[in-house]
Amino acid sequence: MKKLALIGLSVSLLFFAAYPSLRNTQLGSCVVYAFGSFREVAQERSERFLGKVFEDTARCRGGEESVKWRTTAWVDWQRYWATGAEESRSTGLISKLGFWSPNRRGVAGALLDMEYQRIELLRFNLFDNSGTFEEYVRGRNGTAGSAIKIWPQLRLPRGHSAYVDVGGDGPQRCQGELIRFRNLTGICNDITNPLMSSTDQPFARNVPFDATFPDLGKNEIVINRHGDRLGLLQPDPQVISRKLFSRAQAPNNNCHDAHGLAGYVPEANCDYQKAPVLNVLAAFWIQFMTHDWFSHLEEGHNQSELMAMGCSTPDVNNGQTPLSAKEVQQLRCRPEDRVDKSYIAADKPPVTFTHEGNQHLTRAHKTTLNKVTAWWDASQVYGYNDLSGKRVKRDPNDPAKLLLEPVITRAQEVIGYLPLLQPSDYTNPQWSGQESVAFPDNWNIGLSFFHNVFAREHNIFVDAFRQQAAAFPEDDSGLRNPANPTAVIRYKDVTPDELFEVARLVVAAEIAKIHTIEWTPQLLYNEPVYLAMNANWSGLVSKHPLVENALEKALARLAKSSSGKAAAWYSVFATGPGIIGLGNNKADVNGGVNHFGSPFNFPEEFVTVYRLHSMVPDLIEFRELRSDPNVIRYKIPVVETLQGKATQAVHRYGLADWALSMGRQRLGKLTLQNHPLFLQSLSMPRLKSVTGKIDVPALDIIRDRERGVPRYNEFRRQYGLKQLTSFDDFIDPTLSKNSPERVRQRQIVGLLREVYGQHKCEDSKIITTAQVNSDGAKITDCLGRPNGSIVDNIEDVDAVVGWLAEFARPHGFAISETQFQVFILNASRRLFSDRFFTSSFRPEFYTHFGFKWVNENGPDGVIKETGESNGHQIEVSPLKRVLQRTIPELKSELEPVVNVFDPWARDRGDYYSLQWRPRPGAESDVAFKN
Numbered sequence: 001m002k003k004l005a006l007i008g009l010s011v012s013l014l015f016f017a018a019y020p021s022l023r024n025t026q027l028g029s030c031v032v033y034a035f036g037s038f039r040e041v042a043q044e045r046s047e048r049f050l051g052k053v054f055e056d057t058a059r060c061r062g063g064e065e066s067v068k069w070r071t072t073a074w075v076d077w078q079r080y081w082a083t084g085a086e087e088s089r090s091t092g093l094i095s096k097l098g099f100w101s102p103n104r105r106g107v108a109g110a111l112l113d114m115e116y117q118r119i120e121l122l123r124f125n126l127f128d129n130s131g132t133f134e135e136y137v138r139g140r141n142g143t144a145g146s147a148i149k150i151w152p153q154l155r156l157p158r159g160h161s162a163y164v165d166v167g168g169d170g171p172q173r174c175q176g177e178l179i180r181f182r183n184l185t186g187i188c189n190d191i192t193n194p195l196m197s198s199t200d201q202p203f204a205r206n207v208p209f210d211a212t213f214p215d216l217g218k219n220e221i222v223i224n225r226h227g228d229r230l231g232l233l234q235p236d237p238q239v240i241s242r243k244l245f246s247r248a249q250a251p252n253n254n255c256h257d258a259h260g261l262a263g264y265v266p267e268a269n270c271d272y273q274k275a276p277v278l279n280v281l282a283a284f285w286i287q288f289m290t291h292d293w294f295s296h297l298e299e300g301h302n303q304s305e306l307m308a309m310g311c312s313t314p315d316v317n318n319g320q321t322p323l324s325a326k327e328v329q330q331l332r333c334r335p336e337d338r339v340d341k342s343y344i345a346a347d348k349p350p351v352t353f354t355h356e357g358n359q360h361l362t363r364a365h366k367t368t369l370n371k372v373t374a375w376w377d378a379s380q381v382y383g384y385n386d387l388s389g390k391r392v393k394r395d396p397n398d399p400a401k402l403l404l405e406p407v408i409t410r411a412q413e414v415i416g417y418l419p420l421l422q423p424s425d426y427t428n429p430q431w432s433g434q435e436s437v438a439f440p441d442n443w444n445i446g447l448s449f450f451h452n453v454f455a456r457e458h459n460i461f462v463d464a465f466r467q468q469a470a471a472f473p474e475d476d477s478g479l480r481n482p483a484n485p486t487a488v489i490r491y492k493d494v495t496p497d498e499l500f501e502v503a504r505l506v507v508a509a510e511i512a513k514i515h516t517i518e519w520t521p522q523l524l525y526n527e528p529v530y531l532a533m534n535a536n537w538s539g540l541v542s543k544h545p546l547v548e549n550a551l552e553k554a555l556a557r558l559a560k561s562s563s564g565k566a567a568a569w570y571s572v573f574a575t576g577p578g579i580i581g582l583g584n585n586k587a588d589v590n591g592g593v594n595h596f597g598s599p600f601n602f603p604e605e606f607v608t609v610y611r612l613h614s615m616v617p618d619l620i621e622f623r624e625l626r627s628d629p630n631v632i633r634y635k636i637p638v639v640e641t642l643q644g645k646a647t648q649a650v651h652r653y654g655l656a657d658w659a660l661s662m663g664r665q666r667l668g669k670l671t672l673q674n675h676p677l678f679l680q681s682l683s684m685p686r687l688k689s690v691t692g693k694i695d696v697p698a699l700d701i702i703r704d705r706e707r708g709v710p711r712y713n714e715f716r717r718q719y720g721l722k723q724l725t726s727f728d729d730f731i732d733p734t735l736s737k738n739s740p741e742r743v744r745q746r747q748i749v750g751l752l753r754e755v756y757g758q759h760k761c762e763d764s765k766i767i768t769t770a771q772v773n774s775d776g777a778k779i780t781d782c783l784g785r786p787n788g789s790i791v792d793n794i795e796d797v798d799a800v801v802g803w804l805a806e807f808a809r810p811h812g813f814a815i816s817e818t819q820f821q822v823f824i825l826n827a828s829r830r831l832f833s834d835r836f837f838t839s840s841f842r843p844e845f846y847t848h849f850g851f852k853w854v855n856e857n858g859p860d861g862v863i864k865e866t867g868e869s870n871g872h873q874i875e876v877s878p879l880k881r882v883l884q885r886t887i888p889e890l891k892s893e894l895e896p897v898v899n900v901f902d903p904w905a906r907d908r909g910d911y912y913s914l915q916w917r918p919r920p921g922a923e924s925d926v927a928f929k930n
């Protein structure tokens, strides 16, 4: 022991003697970093991490590039070693140092930064709107608010059909049939909080309630921040849409306002900026997902009252003048567009309470309801209320199956398609002619594609289960009935209704898995996110059962603790075994969930960052499998594949050709001036307005304002990211001075200034309590500039505009770091909170057969890809396996595909390459010509 201490002392002395010459070197910085203590998790909002590290830490994890990056507003980890493509990796002898190599330091450092963010997000960004917030702040009977697990607000109300079954007026606890499967309206997922995340529960918030609805000017800070510059239509949403969102078109490109050419000949072109490594399937996938998670609309409607949508700027305010007729004509906006107002659940002034000298609101100034279940339960497929449930047609010949009907497509497929809606199935005439699905709104070719695919998958699972049951009728299926939990249910005893529900559980879990380990790592294409997402699903230590076991035990203890700190550590420990199946080896089927003291529902801010309309192209490059897939046969306008026309298009050409076409085409980059033209003139006859049209990108802005989403800069501050101080901060600092991209970004900054304006600042006005300046001073209206300076109205920028303007992003990020921050918190929460992904992810609910199907991506065991991908040996991806089963015609086209959301003919290169190069066999594909 003495000897060790002596060695330690000598090493330290040696280091300090050599430090002057080692200072500012990687070795010196790494030693300081290694011997320095871990950064404390912030106790106060104003002490948050902000994604910025100490200089030595930055140097150790990424060298001088990384040190330089610290002066920007953007998170530091994006400049660490190995977090980009090949050139971000260190090579040579030093890269062989295992854990100590720069590459490992870089990636591990990035993961650590993300984990800090997650802990702090869990600590500072949970605001439930359903009445539990006061206890979250005060705690309950000695239990910290963040450790509370049961809330009276989440009891079923009197009059609910299951009220008596869960315990009525006494303590409520779901039991029996109510806890066996996912219920239609989402009740009883958490057995002790029956109402949580069920249909019609309020959207939560991720920002303090007094930071919501800035345009209401409810407190001094908000008034200081925005003056009287904000309004529902101010700055004008259609002006924003036309100046900042429109896709520029080359002259004579035959786009014809997104309608292309007659006969859909391929000579048409609608220009759009393309994301390098994501295909069109990925765009429609995320829309398919959002329809599962949230909706503000009921049966595709909002309130019956209509409102204006801008293109008029009626208030002569803040130096803005009304648009002249000429400007209206130039902008091509439409003053007579109207849209239905959002539903609002509560708008009376919220009750307040005082705790430790601070006054708090008990909810946001206004609230809205999530009209679907917030669970990841495939409710877009299976339903979320009575009417939507009726649209889900079961096969009368086998009620375990969904109804699929034969359709004569050009490809003469053997597997059927979803049936069409009948008039009694819906209340929205715009849906006529579409497939009968639970969530039919904004129907299009991509949604039709995925709904048909997963309906097929449901039935394929049922068939395979029946084969298993026929082969092993006496075997224990694993399924249990809570009414008689010890009684074995043999395969032959599983009823069609039970099998239907098991198939639903399996399909929902497959979808969650595809999203977590296939879609997301392709959306955020770099090594840290790949590791993080796989850790969320299967853990970092899945190959080390001893460690996994120990961590699970630690987690169980943390889950029971009444201390607030335990809740924060829980998420860190969970990366060990992974979130999926947490606690599924214990008797308590509800024991693995963790809501971190705040009942789960998505926050309004989450909806904002999923407004991804610029991902959609205007024309789909249509290819045919049976001839040469490298040839684009048609350019089919997306606007010709909406609603009932989507169904016709799918039936005419068949799923295989649509998969091929959407699989090979790149989707639209999430950036300014890249929204689809057709969405700016979307036909909405149901509104019966003069134009019969709406501008969807403008509506994105209006809806966020109606729902009180903070404007971009405060949004970032509240989420624990650094603020911007002028529009110029948006310009990507890595670009060389006169590069065309920098010139473009400068032009956009000019437009931001034109639209949002500037003002003379007053340094006495404090504009936020979320953060302070680095010297501890309050942040003021002047944002660090002298009093009376002219400053950009950066505070007024709408959240969507701001995150689209983030040109500097981590490598391979299709979304911005601001969106990612929202995602870090909510993507793991929707797993942590769901019993069916944690403690009830077990054969008693899924059956042995279903459990294995989810874990192994199908019935034939784990299948590995032959080569490596980005240095990892990987399994054949879950969606690839689903497509191989549901659309067998794709067999050879899918063979070289590693991730279904990567453009299918792209060569993935060696390490997170973003290059647009054809893979062998696709050299003649015209998409690679320019």
Ligand code: HEM
Residues within 6 Å of the ligand: 283, 284, 286, 287, 290, 294, 295, 296, 297, 302, 442, 443, 444, 607, 610, 611, 612, 613, 615, 616, 638, 642, 682, 696, 699, 703
């Ligand atoms: C053909 C394609 C699409 C059409 C026609 C379409 C249409 C619309 C319309 C009309 C709305 C406004 C509803 C309202 O507030 O009244 C909307 C909202 C929305 N869209 Fe899209 N959209 C399309 C694609 C997408 C895609 C690819 C995404 C990607 C995630 C997306 C995400 C959203 C979100 C998050 C909302 C807000 C929903 C809510 O408020 O609950 N949409 N869309």
